[in-house]
Amino acid sequence: MSDSGPDDDTAFSRLVFELNLIARHFPTTTRRRPGFQLDRSAFLILTRLGLSEPLSLRELSEAFQLDISTINRQVGAMLKQRLVERVPDPEGGVARKIRATADGLAALAADQKHRAAGIGTVVADWDADDIAELSRLMGKFNRSVEEIEHNPWPRPPRREV
Incomplete structure (x- = not known):
């Protein structure tokens, strides 16, 4: 890929801009937003645990590519809240x-439902094919990152529609 400056209007530079912009729509913590129960780290750790068997602190550290002391602190807070x-x-x-x-x-599940409702509001007037295409491309992007980082992430089984 060639270096793209801020005024470059190539598809690649627009992609970089939009990916940077999308980050602002997902704040560091959702706990400050009404209706959410979990902070960002608890949401992500529970999402990961919900997709596989129980994991050790080291396995979580590797999955998130974070220092084990960070994972230990996050899990410690979750243990106190009885989330894990x-x-x-x-x-x-x-x-x-x-x-x-179970808690x-x-x-x-409550936060995922709340998050899905918010995303549903954003794409409410989108054509189903556009939603499917965005989902496909986001999945492709994420799998490419995982391949580069040698850090695959489990995915829920696909539901038959």
């Missing part, structure tokens, strides 16, 4: 694993 719990390794390993609690999954 420590459980023995189902495979018999020494390290304890972190698993979402954590309920809060996640």
Whole structure:
């Protein structure tokens, strides 16, 4: 890719601009917004735990590419809120694993529903094909990042429509 200046009007420079702009629509914490129960880190950790078996702090650290002390602090706050719990390794390993609690999954489901309603408002007048195309392209973009970083993210099973 060639270097694009701020005044360059190529498709690539517009993509970079729009990806930077989209970040402002998802604030660092959603707890300040009415209707949300979880802060950003709890939302993301619970989302990850909801897609797989329980994970150790090290596995979470690797998944999020964060220092283990950061993950430990975030999980510690979630333990106090009873959003997650420590459980023995189902495979018999020494390290304890972190698993979402029923309360954590309920809060996640509520926040996901609230977030979906907000996105639904944004795309309410969009054609279904445009929504499907954006979803496809966002998925392609995310999978490309994951491939470059060697850090695949599990995805929920596709629902048949």
